Amino acid sequence: MAMDQFEFYRSSEHEHLQQLSVDCVIFGYQDQKLTVLIPKLDLIGDVWALPGGFIRQTESIDEAALRILASRTGINAIYLEQFRVFGETERSSRKLLDRLLRLNPGLAEQVALSPEGYEWITRRFVSIGYYALVDMRKVILKKQEFDASIDWYPVQELPELILDHQEMVTHALETLRLHIDRQLVGFNLLPEKFTMRELRELYEAVFDRPFARNNFQKKMLDLGVLERLEKKFTGAANRAPFLYRFAR
Amino acid sequence: MAMDQFEFYRSSEHEHLQQLSVDCVIFGYQDQKLTVLIPKLDLIGDVWALPGGFIRQTESIDEAALRILASRTGINAIYLEQFRVFGETERSSRKLLDRLLRLNPGLAEQVALSPEGYEWITRRFVSIGYYALVDMRKVILKKQEFDASIDWYPVQELPELILDHQEMVTHALETLRLHIDRQLVGFNLLPEKFTMRELRELYEAVFDRPFARNNFQKKMLDLGVLERLEKKFTGAANRAPFLYRFAR
DNA sequence: ACAAAAGTGTTTGTGTTACACCCATGC
DNA sequence: GCATGGGTGTAACACAAACACTTTTGT
Numbered sequence: 001m002a003m004d005q006f007e008f009y010r011s012s013e014h015e016h017l018q019q020l021s022v023d024c025v026i027f028g029y030q031d032q033k034l035t036v037l038i039p040k041l042d043l044i045g046d047v048w049a050l051p052g053g054f055i056r057q058t059e060s061i062d063e064a065a066l067r068i069l070a071s072r073t074g075i076n077a078i079y080l081e082q083f084r085v086f087g088e089t090e091r092s093s094r095k096l097l098d099r100l101l102r103l104n105p106g107l108a109e110q111v112a113l114s115p116e117g118y119e120w121i122t123r124r125f126v127s128i129g130y131y132a133l134v135d136m137r138k139v140i141l142k143k144q145e146f147d148a149s150i151d152w153y154p155v156q157e158l159p160e161l162i163l164d165h166q167e168m169v170t171h172a173l174e175t176l177r178l179h180i181d182r183q184l185v186g187f188n189l190l191p192e193k194f195t196m197r198e199l200r201e202l203y204e205a206v207f208d209r210p211f212a213r214n215n216f217q218k219k220m221l222d223l224g225v226l227e228r229l230e231k232k233f234t235g236a237a238n239r240a241p242f243l244y245r246f247a248r
Numbered sequence: 249m250a251m252d253q254f255e256f257y258r259s260s261e262h263e264h265l266q267q268l269s270v271d272c273v274i275f276g277y278q279d280q281k282l283t284v285l286i287p288k289l290d291l292i293g294d295v296w297a298l299p300g301g302f303i304r305q306t307e308s309i310d311e312a313a314l315r316i317l318a319s320r321t322g323i324n325a326i327y328l329e330q331f332r333v334f335g336e337t338e339r340s341s342r343k344l345l346d347r348l349l350r351l352n353p354g355l356a357e358q359v360a361l362s363p364e365g366y367e368w369i370t371r372r373f374v375s376i377g378y379y380a381l382v383d384m385r386k387v388i389l390k391k392q393e394f395d396a397s398i399d400w401y402p403v404q405e406l407p408e409l410i411l412d413h414q415e416m417v418t419h420a421l422e423t424l425r426l427h428i429d430r431q432l433v434g435f436n437l438l439p440e441k442f443t444m445r446e447l448r449e450l451y452e453a454v455f456d457r458p459f460a461r462n463n464f465q466k467k468m469l470d471l472g473v474l475e476r477l478e479k480k481f482t483g484a485a486n487r488a489p490f491l492y493r494f495a496r
Numbered sequence: 497a498c499a500a501a502a503g504t505g506t507t508t509g510t511g512t513t514a515c516a517c518c519c520a521t522g523c
Numbered sequence: 524g525c526a527t528g529g530g531t532g533t534a535a536c537a538c539a540a541a542c543a544c545t546t547t548t549g550t
Contacts, residue, residue, distance in 0.1 A: 019265050020374060061335030061374060085333055085376050087309030126268060126309060128333050196529085214531070215513065222511090231520095238528035239520035444502085462504075463540060470538095479547095486501040487547035 016054035018120075021127045022065050023052035023086075023165065025172035026073065028136040028152050029189040034205040035136070035152035036169060037072065038159065042148035044103045047096070048159040050168060052127070065130040072150060074140040079133040079188040083175040086164055087126040094122035096162055111146075131172035133188035156208075173206075180206060184225055187246045195232060195241040196220065264302035266368075269375045270313050271300040271334075271413065273420035274321065276384040276400050277437040282453040283384070283400035284417060285320065286407065290396035292351045295344070296407040298416060300375070313378040320398060322388040327381040327436040331423040334412055335374040342370035344410055379420035381436035404456075421454075428454060432473055435494045443480060443489040444468065 026037040041047040051072050055064040062080070070076045097118070101107055113121075141150050153159065155173060158166065180186045186202055187194075200216045220226060227247040231240040274285040289295040299320045303312040310328070318324045345366070349355055361369075389398050401407065403421060406414065428434045434450055435442075448464045468474060475495040479488040 017267050017372075017374065020268055055335070055374070057372060058337060060337050061333060082333055085309060085330055087303070087376070089306060089308050124265075124305060126265065126303070128335070212513070213529085214515095217530075219512085233521085235522080236528080237522040237526070239530075241529055460540070460542095461502085462542095465503080467539080481548085483549075484501080485499065485549040487503075489502055 014057070016056055019123055019125050021052055021054055021125050022061065022068060023050045023127050023129055023168055024065060024068055024080075025050060025083075025129065025131040025169050026069060027131060027133050027155075027172075027176065027189065028139070029202055029205060030136050030152070032201045032205055033154045034173075034189075034202075036155050036158060037134075037139075037141075037150065038153050038161070039072070039144065039147040039150040040159070042146050043100055043107065045100055046160070047100065047162060048165075049162045050165045061128055065128075065132075069130075069132050069134075071144065072142055073134060074142060075134055075138060079185050080130055081132075081175075081179070082128055082130050084129045084168075084171050085126060086129060086168065088164070089124060091127065091163060092122055092124045093163070097122055127168075129168050129172060131176060133176075133185060135189060135191060137191060177207060184223065184246065193229060193232075193243040193245055195243060197241060199244070262305070264304055267371055267373050269300055269302055269373050270309065270316055271298045271375050271377055271416055272313060272316055272328075273298060273331075273377065273379040273417050274317060275379065275381050275403075275420075275424065275437065276387070277450055277453060278384050278400070280449045280453055281402045282421075282437075282450075284403050284406060285382075285387075285389075285398065286401050286409070287320070287392065287395040287398040288407070290394050291348055291355070293348055294408070295348065295410060296413075297410045298413045309376055313376075313380075317378075317380050317382075319392065320390055321382060322390060323382055323386060327433050328378055329380075329423075329427070330376055330378050332377045332416075332419050333374060334377060334416065336412070337372060339375065339411060340370055340372045341411070345370055375416075377416045377420060379424060381424075381433060383437060383439060385439060425455060432471060432494065441477060441480075441491040441493055443491060445489060447492070 028035045028037060037051065038048050039051060041049065051068055053064065053068040053071075055061055059067065061082070065080055065082070066076065066078070069078060069080060107113070108118075136152065143150050155169065158169065160166075161169070176185075180203075186199070186206065189202055190198060196217050197213075199220060200211055200213065203211055203216070225247055226244045229243040229245055232243045233240045276283045276285060285299065286296050287299060289297065299316055301312065301316040301319075303309055307315065309330070313328055313330070314324065314326070317326060317328060355361070356366075384400065391398050403417065406417065408414075409417070424433075428451075434447070434454065437450055438446060444465050445461075447468060448459055448461065451459055451464070473495055474492045477491040477493055480491050481488045
């Protein structure tokens with residue numbers, strides 16, 4: 001988020017809402033692990049921050065979140081939902097920016113940071129938290145202008161995030177756990193066709209606990225939203241599992 | 249909310265966050281009905297709006313919501329929780345204000361509305377929705393400067409609200425229904441001591457459906473948070489019910 | 497004694513958990 | 524045949540709904 005503010009400052013000051021931002025917790029799933037997409041800033045100081053940005057005067061907050069998501073992942077149609085607003089008075093990037101300016105001489109010139117820009121950027125910000133579920137295989141990661149890298153991190157092994165971003169991830173995960181059963185939203189994390197085992201392992205990753213194989217299958221099938229397809233022959237020395245798809 | 253914006257404009261422009269507001273759905277309970285506190289503006293045009301306001305630079309969003317709540321009800325310690333952000337691009341009071349200025353000649357002078365103030369006030373606003381649960385008996389209703397009245401309306405019989413405030417009430421009620429069981433938050437709507445019947449009737453009002461008397465009692469007592477007190481003798485020709493209190 | 501409403505117990509059904517068993521597959 | 528993992532069935536249990544009955548209170 002912090003560096004996106006630079007980007008913003010260079011655009012028209014009134015193109016966006018002021019002191020209001022959007023931060024996205026983008027969940028992926030791979031190798032039986034729930035992951036979060038986190039860019040690292042191209043600066044000395046090891047700064048990791050959730051993908052975030054500002055809200056244009058001409059777009060709704062949902063559209064802003066979608067745009068931010070698409071700008072990093074190339075994906076547009078996706079499961080995306082707000083989960084909480086973070087509005088403590090101390091939510092400001094002033095300390096962070098001061099540290100970065102100290103560690104990175106020439107940074108102010110590099111980003112054309114004027115005194116007004118400094119004031120603008122270091123004000124208190126209220127941030128709307130969104131979380132998204134994406135199929136990692138469909139994502140084309142795009143570094144933004146100030147990104148050194150952008151990578152998936154297991155949700156239990158995140159780097160040290162700025163401000164209250166760690167708290168945002170925790171809240172997003174809580175909300176995901178509450179909502180995943182309601183509409184079976186988890187399928188957004190999986191490829192179109194998947195086995196029951198893959199679905200179960202996803203749940204185990206999300207809830208960080210095991211589920212009984214047979215009971216899980218019964219529960220999922222009883223929901224009546226899964227469509228059984230052909231079998232998947234992997235060449236392994238065991239019975240071939242069915243593939244499933246979510247029925248609309 | 250609309251007239252609070254006037255109030256704001258007359259104060260320092262930078263005392264509050266811009267284009268960001270808080271709107272409160274304040275629930276009460278009386279005569280077996282769930283009610284919502286709604287002020288009516290002292291203007292020609294029949295304008296009802298949820299109690300709302302702005303966020304001072306020096307207070308958190310939660311504190312802002314508490315302040316707004318206290319300013320109308322005199323209550324400070326209360327159950328209060330954000331439930332959703334409303335951020336469509338059309339969220340602006342321009343049409344509403346234009347209509348009010350047409351219907352109320354002299355209004356602009358009355359509120360000292362300058363052209364800059366008009367611009368400021370009719371911009372798009374993002375609003376954070378909070379809902380509160382209060383014991384109506386402890387509330388001392390306070391009209392604000394531009395209130396013609398402030399009253400409790402049954403949630404099913406609300407007057408026509410401005411902008412998307414009706415949608416806010418609907419969302420708040422949904423969230424209340426989801427949360428009332430989690431922590432038994434409903435007790436905020438009742439007096440300190442209450443009978444099982446009163447608790448049940450509250451639930452029936454919130455969910456707009458009947459609950460079986462015996463099963464409801466069993467479920468509530470099994471939660472282990474109710475403390476049974478003395479009996480309540482009403483003088484009615486029937487067995488006296490126990491009074492209960494929520495145990496910390 | 498009676499009506500009204502509170503309190504409590506019993507049965508039924510449903511869903512969850514735990515355990516067991518059979519089936520398909522490739523070596 | 525056998526190891527491996529998938530599919531299904533059943534008993535035990537907990538929870539919720541439906542039904543029934545008893546107790547208290549004032550007239």
